[in-house]
Amino acid sequence: MQLRILPPFASLLGLVLALLCAAPAGAQLFETKATQAFMIDVDTGTVLFAKDPDKPIPPASMAKLMTMEVVFNALKAKRITLDDTFVVSENAWRTGGAPSGTSTMFAKLKSEVRVEDLIQGVTVQAANDGCIVLAEGMAGSEANFAAQMTDRARQLGLSKSTFVNSTGLPADGQQTTVRELKM
Incomplete structure (x- = not known):
């Protein structure tokens, strides 16, 4: 008789445990003071947490990554x-x-700097002067280069990211979203 009671009891216990474990999964278990957040499982792409992920925000130094994407695409x-040189305007x-007080590689005015050295300055030192020298050297002006950055962003599927400079320094109209930062 105990054998007949045990399987139904075990099934009921299993169901209760499953419900207890599943209940917290539906509730939001993570809180953040951040105004925007976006977290995904890298293997599956499953969104684990999102908080206002499509609100436009300034890209800051993420613009430098797009600058490098355009540079590496041009190299490819x-x-x-890498041996081309551009003049420091x-x-x-x-x-x-140096006069800007921002992140710099201290390139001398009117000096010629190799692309390879500019890449190192931007990637290692987050050099704003290096970004601008690359932008002007490759596109004639930083505004033209920023348009190329935005075009490249669209090619990569970043429909909301817009760039107006190569550095990420504050500028009207320059924006991205935390959802697009994951791309």
């Missing part, structure tokens, strides 16, 4: 080489160099 397409020197 052989539009530039007064704009690059003042806006992103």
Whole structure:
């Protein structure tokens, strides 16, 4: 008789445990003071947590990553080489160099810097002057380069990211979202 009672009891106990374990999964178990957040499982792409993920935010130094994407894409397409040199303009020197008080590689005004060295300056030192020198050297002006950055963002599926400079320094109209930062 005990054998007949045990299987139904075990099934009931299993059902109760499953319900108890599943109940918290439906509730939000994570809180953050961040105004925006987006967390995914890297293996499956499953969204684990989202808080206002499509609200536009300034890209800050994420713009430097897009700058590097455009540079590496140009290297791959052989539009530039690592040995090409670009001149440090007064704009690059003042806006992103030592006088700016921002992150810099301290490139000297009117000096010529190799693309390879500019890449190192941007990736290691987050050099704003390096970003601007690359932008001006590759596209004639930082505004033209920013348009290329936005075009490249669209090619990569970033429909809401818009760039107006290569550095991520504050600028009207420059934006991304935390959802697009994961791409």
